[in-house]
Amino acid sequence: MKSFDLDSAIRKIPDFPHKGILFYDITGILTNPEAFAWCIDRMCEIYADRNIDSIACIEARGFVFAAPFAYRMGIPLVLVRKAGKLPGRIMKKEYSLEYGRATIEIQASDILPGQKVLVLDDLIATGGTLKAAVELIEEAGASVADIFGVIGLPFLNYHDVLKGYSITVLQEYYNE
Incomplete structure (x- = not known):
């Protein structure tokens, strides 16, 4: 696969x-068809041989990002x-945020026991929402094959929150 400067398509907005x-x-990725196509193509390349049953x-x-990937891979799409x-x-x-608490949900019939599930978000920051999603998937009897983010902010320590899970990102930023 040809390389692409994904950083150039990601807008950086100060004080927001x-x-x-x-x-x-x-x-910025979504308004750039080449950048968006590269992301989906890269995801398909990364997970082509990973035996994933569904994507949450x-x-x-x-x-x-998940919908075109699920379509291309021929796997179910689970909404969190x-x-x-x-x-x-x-x-x-229910999980903690830096400013309070929040709750996420999945339809109980969407995750089957024994499935290998890829968990995806556009950006991985503190990892709190993803950790809650991972716990839901495991409570349903499935396992997490990988956690994927288009962007990762490791300086916010998501690796600590998601310790023990494989994490893949396309673009990382190491400082604010």
Whole structure:
């Protein structure tokens, strides 16, 4: 696969959402068809031989990358949503944020015992949401094959929160 300068497509927005924060914006990838295609192609290349049964993606920007990947790989797409967004029987997990608590949910019938699940988000920062998703998947009897992010911010210590899990990212940033 040919290389691509993904960093050049990621917008860096200073002081968003708060002063002192540098926001890494994936919408620059989405408005650049070559960058977006490279991301999906690269994901397919990375996971071509990994025996993944489904992909669980985090609301909402994770959906954007997971849907074409799931289609190309021919695997089911499982939505990990904020509380109150899914009908039917759900499984939920409450977790801590830096400013409070949140809850995510999956439909109970979407994750089957014994499945190998790839967990995806657009950006891995502190790892809290992904850790909650991983716990839901494991409570359903499945295993986590890998955790994937388009962008990773290891300076926020997500490796500590997700210790013991394989993590793959396309672009890492090491400082704010």
